[in-house]
Each structure stands twice: as structure tokens, then as C-alpha cells.
Amino acid sequence: SQTIHQWPATLVQPVGSPLSLECTVEGTSNPNLYWYRQAAGRGLQLLFYSVGIGQISSEVPQNLSASRPQDRQFILSSKKLLLSDSGFYLCAWGLWFYGYTFGSGTRLTVV
Amino acid sequence: AQRVTQPEKLLSVFKGAPVELKCNYSYSGSPELFWYVQYSRQRLQLLLRHISRESIKGFTADLNKGETSFHLKKPFAQEEDSAMYYCAPPQGGSEKLVFGKGTKLTVNP
Numbered sequence: 659s660q661t662i663h664q665w666p667a668t669l670v671q672p673v674g675s676p677l678s679l680e681c682t683v684e685g686t687s688n689p690n691l692y693w694y695r696q697a698a699g700r701g702l703q704l705l706f707y708s709v710g711i712g713q714i715s716s717e718v719p720q721n722l723s724a725s726r727p728q729d730r731q732f733i734l735s736s737k738k739l740l741l742s743d744s745g746f747y748l749c750a751w752g753l754w755f756y757g758y759t760f761g762s763g764t765r766l767t768v769v
Numbered sequence: 770a771q772r773v774t775q776p777e778k779l780l781s782v783f784k785g786a787p788v789e790l791k792c793n794y795s796y797s798g799s800p801e802l803f804w805y806v807q808y809s810r811q812r813l814q815l816l817l818r819h820i821s822r823e824s825i826k827g828f829t830a831d832l833n834k835g836e837t838s839f840h841l842k843k844p845f846a847q848e849e850d851s852a853m854y855y856c857a858p859p860q861g862g863s864e865k866l867v868f869g870k871g872t873k874l875t876v877n878p
Contacts (some may be wrong), residue, residue: 694866694868699778699870700776701855701868701869701870702813702855702868702871704866704867705863712855717865720814724848737845746826748813750813753866754801754866755801755818755820757803757815757818758805758815758866759814759815760812760814761812761849762812763812
């Protein structure tokens with residue numbers, strides 16, 4: 659069966675520090691992969707999505723970037739974190755017409 | 770661009786009462802819509818899809834093209850239905866879903 663792993667679960671980082679969040683999927687090949695940010699009162703904001711290795715689409719210009727070095731690995735990064743980057747980050751895989759499967763999320767607090 | 774509006778941030782009902790979570794969309798084509806749910810300390814998960822015409826955990830959602838709505842309904846709410854609910858249409862012609870801001874449902878005993 660397909661599973662999705664996301665880590666770390668929580669992270670506290672100082673302003674200006676780098677960020678790397680990782681997401682991996684098992685049990686499927688060439689999945690569509692997504693990064694969302696969930697903020698209270700703002701819902702789920704799509705940040706990046708990828709339909710294949712090295713193919714990244716950015717939805718919101720901001721301080722973050724994404725990479726897909728392997729078929730089932732999706733990484734969210736930042737060179738220098740801002741306070742406004744705090745939030746709950748969710749990775750997902752799937753096809754929209756079948757439904758997404760979400761990871762357990764990473765709570766990022768930038769201090 | 771496809772947009773979805775969930776007008777209620779918070780919704781509170783009593784156990785056994787009917788519940789309706791509203792979702793309105795804007796889409797020029799034939800929409801396919803989804804409801805996702807996030808229970809406390811659990812992952813966000815798919816609840817139901819319009820295309821499947823299904824009923825999950827007693828919930829149904831009818832697509833009303835005239836009103837451009839896809840409201841989620843349950844005739845008798847249960848305490849375990851308390852959760853965050855998101856309506857999601859696809860971004861037409863692409864590989865992604867756009868989520869509404871969500872409605873937090875609280876079912877009181």
C-alpha cells in the first residue's frame with residue numbers, strides 16, 4: 659500500500675537560518691507531489707507541486723523553494739527563514755480526481 | 770482561476786441536529802469537487818468526491834450548478850464529526866486542488 663512520510667514533525671528555527679523539510683512516498687511510482695501550508699484562518703495554501711523528477715511548479719513567490727531529486731522524494735527549502743514562514747506544512751501525493759493523501763505535517767516555528 | 774468560498778469559519782451544532790457546511794465555487798467548466806476533513810490530531814484526509822456520488826459517515830454533498838454550490842450535509846450530527854472541513858475544486862486543466870479556508874465544525878453533546 660502507498661504511504662507518505664514527512665519529517666520532522668516539529669521544528670523551531672531562528673530567523674535567518676536555513677530550512678529543509680522532507681517528504682517521501684512509498685508504494686507508488688511517479689506520483690504527483692505537493693507542498694501546502696496551513697495557517698489558521700487562511701486555509702490551505704498551495705506552495706509547490708511536481709509532476710516528475712526535477713519538475714517544480716511554484717504557486718506563490720516567496721522565500722521558499724522546492725526540489726524533487728528522486729521520483730518519490732520532495733523537499734521544501736529556504737536559505738534564510740523569515741518570521742512569516744512559520745506555519746504548518748503539509749506534503750501530499752496523488753491525482754486530484756482520485757483524491758490526495760496527506761502527510762502528517764511539520765509544525766515550523768521561526769523565532 | 771478557480772475559486773472556492775467557505776463562508777463560515779466556525780459552525781457549532783448540537784448532537785442529533787442537522788448540519789450543513791457551505792461551499793460555493795466559481796468555475797466556467799464542469800466542476801469536480803471534493804470535501805476533505807481533518808480530525809483533531811489526525812491527518813487531512815479525503816471525505817468524499819462529487820464524482821463518486823457517495824455517502825461517507827452519513828455525509829452527502831450535492832453539486833448545484835445553478836447556485837454554484839457543493840454544500841456538505843448530514844441529517845444527524847455526531848460528536849465525532851467535530852473537525853475541520855475543507856472544500857476543494859481542481860484548478861481547471863491542471864494537476865492541483867485549490868482548497869477553501871475551511872470550516873471548523875463543533876458538535877456539542
